[in-house]
Amino acid sequence: MLKCTRCGREYPLDEPYQRCECGEPLELELFKGLPGIGRRVWERFSQFFPFELDLELSLGEGDTPLTKAKHLSKELGVRLYLKNETLNPTWSFKDRGTFVGIHRALELGFKRIGTVSTGNMAASVAAYGARFGFETFILLPSNIAEEKLKALALYGAKIIKVRGDYGELYYKSLEFGRDRGIYFINSDDPFRVEGYKSISFEIIEDVTPDYVLIPTSSGGLFRGIVKGFLELKESELIEELPKFVVIQAEGCSPICSAFYEERQKIERFENPHTIAHAIENPYPPSGNAVLRLLRKLEGLCVSVDDKEILSAQRALGEEGIFVQPASATSIAALKKLRENGTVEKGAKVVSILTGSGIKTLHQVKAPNVEDGELSE
Ligand SMILES: *Cc1c(COP(=O)(O)O)cnc(C)c1O
Numbered sequence: 001m002l003k004c005t006r007c008g009r010e011y012p013l014d015e016p017y018q019r020c021e022c023g024e025p026l027e028l029e030l031f032k033g034l035p036g037i038g039r040r041v042w043e044r045f046s047q048f049f050p051f052e053l054d055l056e057l058s059l060g061e062g063d064t065p066l067t068k069a070k071h072l073s074k075e076l077g078v079r080l081y082l083k084n085e086t087l088n089p090t091w092s093f094k095d096r097g098t099f100v101g102i103h104r105a106l107e108l109g110f111k112r113i114g115t116v117s118t119g120n121m122a123a124s125v126a127a128y129g130a131r132f133g134f135e136t137f138i139l140l141p142s143n144i145a146e147e148k149l150k151a152l153a154l155y156g157a158k159i160i161k162v163r164g165d166y167g168e169l170y171y172k173s174l175e176f177g178r179d180r181g182i183y184f185i186n187s188d189d190p191f192r193v194e195g196y197k198s199i200s201f202e203i204i205e206d207v208t209p210d211y212v213l214i215p216t217s218s219g220g221l222f223r224g225i226v227k228g229f230l231e232l233k234e235s236e237l238i239e240e241l242p243k244f245v246v247i248q249a250e251g252c253s254p255i256c257s258a259f260y261e262e263r264q265k266i267e268r269f270e271n272p273h274t275i276a277h278a279i280e281n282p283y284p285p286s287g288n289a290v291l292r293l294l295r296k297l298e299g300l301c302v303s304v305d306d307k308e309i310l311s312a313q314r315a316l317g318e319e320g321i322f323v324q325p326a327s328a329t330s331i332a333a334l335k336k337l338r339e340n341g342t343v344e345k346g347a348k349v350v351s352i353l354t355g356s357g358i359k360t361l362h363q364v365k366a367p368n369v370e371d372g373e374l375s376e
């Protein structure tokens with residue numbers, strides 16, 4: 001059964017429902033279980049996923065390292081752990097959700113999948129579409145930079161430019177898909193969200209965090225991680241939930257704005273502008289659902305500006321990890337939370353490093369190069 005995250009209305013599983021008639025996203029009920037043994041997270045936590053996953057078709061998503069940050073832990077006075085999602089097959093956590101989401105399309109008998117994206121989502125869905133032998137449709141806003149298209153070139157997906165910003169395309173794509181028999185595995189599809197839970201399962205195999213920092217755009221990742229921890233608690237595998245922190249870029253922070261103004265609903269963020277393009281959704285489809293979770297679980301919301309983001313990106317480089325600006329936001333936020341005393345000294349903090357910096361090389365300044373002489 002799929003259930004509305006707002007009104008609780010239920011929908012049967014044999015049709016491709018993704019959103020409630022009230023407009024809000026649907027989700028599966030909480031799973032309970034016990035972890036087993038296995039090399040892959042999909043095996044160890046198989047009781048928590050809605051169907052059996054075909055590991056022969058996996059590209060190796062998930063099971064990423066949780067690296068203790070040496071310098072930043074010391075500098076910030078916390079025990080900071082970095083969940084390194086840059087190591088996924090298409091270099092972002094999106095692959096976890098795509099892998100589960102595409103099984104849903106398979107289960108319903110679709111032969112075509114699609115998504116709406118300008119970057120990481122497009123690459124992920126195009127790659128898994130190829131892997132699973134689907135016909136794949138990627139809808140992109142018409143102002144897309146040529147450079148971003150190149151990351152998609154080799155997977156053989158159909159790439160279609162359409163008018164409208166990301167927020168609009170999301171809703172148009174669901175209609176487009178209904179007319180043409182394409183299952184759109186968009187950013188907060190209920191089964192994509194199920195895939196993101198795997199991050200929470202892997203984290204608690206290593207540490208029980210006090211805080212989890214989550215860069216947030218559409219809200220799918222946040223919802224997935226929270227659902228994972230709720231299921232771990234229901235299953236009595238953890239005693240307490242961590243505090244969940246939504247991180248946004250100041251130049252596009254519809255969720256944080258609503259949170260601080262104590263509104264029940266997000267409003268479209270006008271004239272978004274940030275270097276963190278991967279989290280630049282002015283009208284996130286799970287924005288209201290994230291707000292409800294923040295209120296219910298007493299979570300936090302923090303936004304950071306471009307300068308803070310770039311400085312955090314460099315700090316992560318000094319830990320040996322190259323992330324894209326969107327992923328550095330959580331380190332910038334942690335700095336703020338330590339400075340204003342919200343996060344206490346010695347706290348165990350997990351930061352989700354959502355995607356690789358290799359995808360946004362144009363945003364990095366070339367290093368200084370010295371002239372050298374190797375012979376005497
Ligand atoms: C997609 C993405 C996010 C945000 O995830 P949502 O599910 O849209 O909230 C954060 N960082 C990176 C690098 C991403 O690609």
Ligand SMILES: [Zn+2]
Nearest residue numbers: 004007020022
């Ligand atoms: Zn509803």
